[in-house]
Amino acid sequence: MKSIKNAVTIEHTVNRSRFIGLLARATTETEAMAFLEQEKKNYPDANHHCYAYIIGEGLTIQKATDDKEPSKTAGVPLLEILKKNELTDVIVIATRYFGGVKLGSGGLIRAYAKTAKLLVENAEFAVKTTYDNLVITIDYQHSTSVERLIRSEATEYVSSYLENVSYNVTITHDKYLKFVDMIKDITSGSAKIDHITTESRY
Numbered sequence: 001m002k003s004i005k006n007a008v009t010i011e012h013t014v015n016r017s018r019f020i021g022l023l024a025r026a027t028t029e030t031e032a033m034a035f036l037e038q039e040k041k042n043y044p045d046a047n048h049h050c051y052a053y054i055i056g057e058g059l060t061i062q063k064a065t066d067d068k069e070p071s072k073t074a075g076v077p078l079l080e081i082l083k084k085n086e087l088t089d090v091i092v093i094a095t096r097y098f099g100g101v102k103l104g105s106g107g108l109i110r111a112y113a114k115t116a117k118l119l120v121e122n123a124e125f126a127v128k129t130t131y132d133n134l135v136i137t138i139d140y141q142h143s144t145s146v147e148r149l150i151r152s153e154a155t156e157y158v159s160s161y162l163e164n165v166s167y168n169v170t171i172t173h174d175k176y177l178k179f180v181d182m183i184k185d186i187t188s189g190s191a192k193i194d195h196i197t198t199e200s201r202y
Contacts, residue, residue, distance in 0.1 A: 001057060003089040003202055005124040012118060014111040016099025020046075023092050023119035025126075025202075026053060029061060032091040039093050047098040050112060052079035053091035057128065057200070059083075069096075073108035081116035089202075092116050126202040130173035131155065133199070136183060137166045137192040145186045153179050173198065 007024040022039055026032035032053045040049055048067045052075050055061040064075030078092045094115040103111055138146055143165045150157050150167055157169045171179055183191050 001059070001086055001088045002125045002127045003087060005126045005202075008119050008123045010115070010118045010122060012114065013099070014107070014114070015101040015103060017101065017103065017111065018097040018099065019111060019115045020095040020097075021092065021115040021119045022095075023090060023116075023123055025089055026091045027055065027089045029053070029055060029063075035091050036093055039095055043095045043097075045097075046095045048074065048096040049093060050074035050078065050096070051091060051093040052076075052082060052116075054079070054082050054088045056088060059088055069108060069112075070105055073105050074112045077109045077113040078116045081113055081120060085120050087120070092119060128200050128202050130198060130200045131170050132173055132176045133196040134169045134171065134180075135166060135194045135196060136169055137164050137194075138183075138187055139190060140165055142187045142191070146183060146191070149179075149182055149186065153182075 003025055004023060007022065010021045012019050020043065022035065024035045026035060032055065036049065036051055048069055050065060050067045050069060052064040053062070062079065064079040066072065066074040074094065078094060082090060082092060094112050136146070147159065150169055153171060153175055155170045155172060157167050160166045180193055183193060
């Protein structure tokens with residue numbers, strides 16, 4: 001699954017109805033609702049603020065709302081575009097100013113789907129990566145070789161030189177097992193390796 005790097009906005013017109021779209025990163029329902037409230041403040045005189053969001057790695061939280069449009073003509077089309085593009089931790093909001101021409105159910109579905117499609121087409125994507133955080137403690141005699149390995153493999157690290165040398169290391173999960181084996185090889189098994197946490201982030 002993937003999310004987006006930065007919020008995206010677009011605007012388009014269908015039969016004189018003005019559609020303003022926002023696609024934003026939201027990792028909780030509270031964050032999603034904050035974006036919605038801000039859009040309502042930005043466009044207080046709009047006729048509709050329809051939205052959909054998906055939150056969680058397993059797409060565990062999903063919601064779609066038509067905001068007084070006919071049932072399933074707004075929120076569901078927005079949600080389906082998010083699902084089709086395998087996006088999560090995002091909210092899409094489509095604000096509509098009615099232009100005086102009724103679009104009908106089919107026209108509304110196409111218009112709201114187009115809003116979401118345009119937003120996705122203009123978005124930059126971010127893929128969630130899993131990281132392991134370790135503390136590695138070694139004798140000084142191995143520090144040169146170990147630090148060379150850490151510099152080449154770790155995403156980030158902080159070193160500390162006291163009685164022994166210790167490193168707080170962050171490494172991508174796919175490298176974890178091989179990295180630990182290499183540390184053990186370099187230090188002939190003398191390194192103390194503590195796995196602190198595993199985390200996922202964009």
